[in-house]
Amino acid sequence: MLTPSQTTLRTSWPGHYFDGRTTTRHQVTITLEPSGLELHLADGSRSWWPYHEVTQAQGAYGNEPVRLERGGPRAETAPEALVVDDPAFLLALQKIAREEARRFAGPLDRRSRLQVILLATLGSIAAITAIIVWGIPALAELAAPLVPTSWETAFGDAIAPQLAPAEGRCTNGRLRESVDKLVMRLAAARPASPYRFHVTVVDSPVFNAYAAPGGQIVIHRTLLKSTKTPEELAGVLAHEMQHILQRHATKALIRDLSMAAIVAAVFGDVSGIGAFAVQGARTLTTLHYNRQTEEEADREGFRLLQAARIDPAGMVRFFETLKKHTGEGAVPGYLSTHPETDERIAAMKALAAELAVQPDPLLPDVKWDEVKNLCR
Amino acid sequence: MKMGTITDGITKNSSELESSPGTAPFPIHRLAFHGSGEDLFDIFIINLLKTIVTFGIYSFWAKVRTRQYLWSQSEFAGDRFGFHGTGRELFIGWFKAAVLFGGLVALTNLLPFLSDEPWLDVVSQLIFLGGFMALIPLAIIGSMRYRLSRTSWRGIRFTFRGRYQPFLRLWVRGLFLTGLSLGLYYPVYRTNTRRFLVEHTFFGSAPFRFNGNGGDLLVRFALTLLLTIPTLGLIWVWYAAHQRRYYWDHTSFAAARFHSTVTAGSLLGLYAVNLALIVISLGLALPWATVRTKRYDLEHLVLRGPVDLNHITQQAQTATPVGEELADLFNMDALPG
Numbered sequence: 001m002l003t004p005s006q007t008t009l010r011t012s013w014p015g016h017y018f019d020g021r022t023t024t025r026h027q028v029t030i031t032l033e034p035s036g037l038e039l040h041l042a043d044g045s046r047s048w049w050p051y052h053e054v055t056q057a058q059g060a061y062g063n064e065p066v067r068l069e070r071g072g073p074r075a076e077t078a079p080e081a082l083v084v085d086d087p088a089f090l091l092a093l094q095k096i097a098r099e100e101a102r103r104f105a106g107p108l109d110r111r112s113r114l115q116v117i118l119l120a121t122l123g124s125i126a127a128i129t130a131i132i133v134w135g136i137p138a139l140a141e142l143a144a145p146l147v148p149t150s151w152e153t154a155f156g157d158a159i160a161p162q163l164a165p166a167e168g169r170c171t172n173g174r175l176r177e178s179v180d181k182l183v184m185r186l187a188a189a190r191p192a193s194p195y196r197f198h199v200t201v202v203d204s205p206v207f208n209a210y211a212a213p214g215g216q217i218v219i220h221r222t223l224l225k226s227t228k229t230p231e232e233l234a235g236v237l238a239h240e241m242q243h244i245l246q247r248h249a250t251k252a253l254i255r256d257l258s259m260a261a262i263v264a265a266v267f268g269d270v271s272g273i274g275a276f277a278v279q280g281a282r283t284l285t286t287l288h289y290n291r292q293t294e295e296e297a298d299r300e301g302f303r304l305l306q307a308a309r310i311d312p313a314g315m316v317r318f319f320e321t322l323k324k325h326t327g328e329g330a331v332p333g334y335l336s337t338h339p340e341t342d343e344r345i346a347a348m349k350a351l352a353a354e355l356a357v358q359p360d361p362l363l364p365d366v367k368w369d370e371v372k373n374l375c376r
Numbered sequence: 377m378k379m380g381t382i383t384d385g386i387t388k389n390s391s392e393l394e395s396s397p398g399t400a401p402f403p404i405h406r407l408a409f410h411g412s413g414e415d416l417f418d419i420f421i422i423n424l425l426k427t428i429v430t431f432g433i434y435s436f437w438a439k440v441r442t443r444q445y446l447w448s449q450s451e452f453a454g455d456r457f458g459f460h461g462t463g464r465e466l467f468i469g470w471f472k473a474a475v476l477f478g479g480l481v482a483l484t485n486l487l488p489f490l491s492d493e494p495w496l497d498v499v500s501q502l503i504f505l506g507g508f509m510a511l512i513p514l515a516i517i518g519s520m521r522y523r524l525s526r527t528s529w530r531g532i533r534f535t536f537r538g539r540y541q542p543f544l545r546l547w548v549r550g551l552f553l554t555g556l557s558l559g560l561y562y563p564v565y566r567t568n569t570r571r572f573l574v575e576h577t578f579f580g581s582a583p584f585r586f587n588g589n590g591g592d593l594l595v596r597f598a599l600t601l602l603l604t605i606p607t608l609g610l611i612w613v614w615y616a617a618h619q620r621r622y623y624w625d626h627t628s629f630a631a632a633r634f635h636s637t638v639t640a641g642s643l644l645g646l647y648a649v650n651l652a653l654i655v656i657s658l659g660l661a662l663p664w665a666t667v668r669t670k671r672y673d674l675e676h677l678v679l680r681g682p683v684d685l686n687h688i689t690q691q692a693q694t695a696t697p698v699g700e701e702l703a704d705l706f707n708m709d710a711l712p713g
Binding site: 024058062064083113120121123124261262 | 412415417425428431445448449456531532580686688
């Protein structure tokens, strides 16, 4: 029974047939039937292609002839092919074949194409944001515990001579003794830690302090001199020790590697652009991640001080000193990757309000004003 | 009539006759690229989303989609090419290539831990270098085999029938002589490699032929070397254009010969605009740059002469994509130029 729409549809189309054995181009007339295609070759022979055996190889994009293939399911055997130049053939095929022909698709019209592009673009942006904000940090948290701490220690020990060259170290006995006592008091508050902390004071005019993975901490003499009490230095050390305890360097490395792997997968074999994109992504995300890392080191450092019964007011005071330095523009190295000092002070005051700890005195028999100026 | 059997069904608009006084007319078969940057961008952006969401696993299927489009939009003498690879086989190929290369890296990194002997360090580095050198020709051969075996025209597959060992010998000997001659041997070495790759390429049962001789490029190569610094390296575009013309003009198929119309000026224009497009768009214009390159490559190449297509029959070949993915791991293109 014919419906009105079928009566107006064109069911006979000219095309070319390739048998998959020779390059000969056979003229063919194709008749569209509800369950398959009937092929009439110029030599009079006929062939029947049921739709479920037919796949579409070409014709889904503009400027492409429609190409249908049959047989050759394995990639090594060539299928028979049917090529029709008129794209309207697909529309007729879709109407006549109904359900079965849904997978035969021509080029999208302009509007649906714009919608697809827009959706894919928004989706990509959302996915990239989600990966950067949640995915990669979550992966780093999961993977970092799998890295043996001995690797971190070996790495830290290997780079220590570069960070603190022997000739630049402050080796004064009294200074060393005071600093070591301070570190021991802090470390005793975390007895289960797998790291052995070692602090080196370096005679450098740059206002800075940093931690290498595995336990090595470096304090520059200029920073040391600016501390008014041992409690202030303890604040700085607690912050740096938390970088080590929280394995921030290892996590940063995992983040960098996974980012590079994703960028490489997205850009495929275009290595130049890939490298360019990795660098860009690193620059953009380093700021974001560093802020989180520093906030964590502040917070956990503060708790470490409380656990060691050291007055955390010293840490807050040190940040106030730091703020003054910022005003003078004297501490670019330390501040460039750190959050706003005001925010940090406010966050610590909030922590202090949460839990009041009765502090024990720190290095009561050390004249800090004298000791902090010693070097050799 | 003779022509009827010779060109057998090649459509009129894409093949024409060129006649010069005194000689018989012979047909010209053109290549063309019909793709558009917009269509490729569609594919690119959807591939991007799916690749990100699957943490990179979709990239193999993405590669297949991109190739299907690029192959389908490439035309020779009125008919389109087809790409028949699958994402699944590329994924498996990548896995094998990664194991092969990863195994070499792991082996040569762990070897020094076996004992404290200092010579073990040297030996493991030599093994790594040797292994790497042996894997590069494997990657080239493998990706030629894979790519050609998955490419069809008029339903007939291409094949690559070169074997690994002779290619490895050619490769190592060429590198050695290039080093020994302080680089001057390079065009000969490069041309020998090209000859090997072209002469083992078949369309169905019919081979391609190459009769170039690296010696023909020597003078130009030496001149290019001399002028590299004064021209800030730009002279290499001139050399690349010449080499490309030389290689294609010495490549033939059946009784027909390829002819390339690439010039240094147009090549430089192509590179400069593509670079500008990619940099300004932060990579988003990559599809347009790809389309420009494809169109340039195909429109500057013709096949002149009679081609007897009636005697070409299907000769299927199995090929795994291990070499293809190995080539990708090393970031190289099997047949540049």
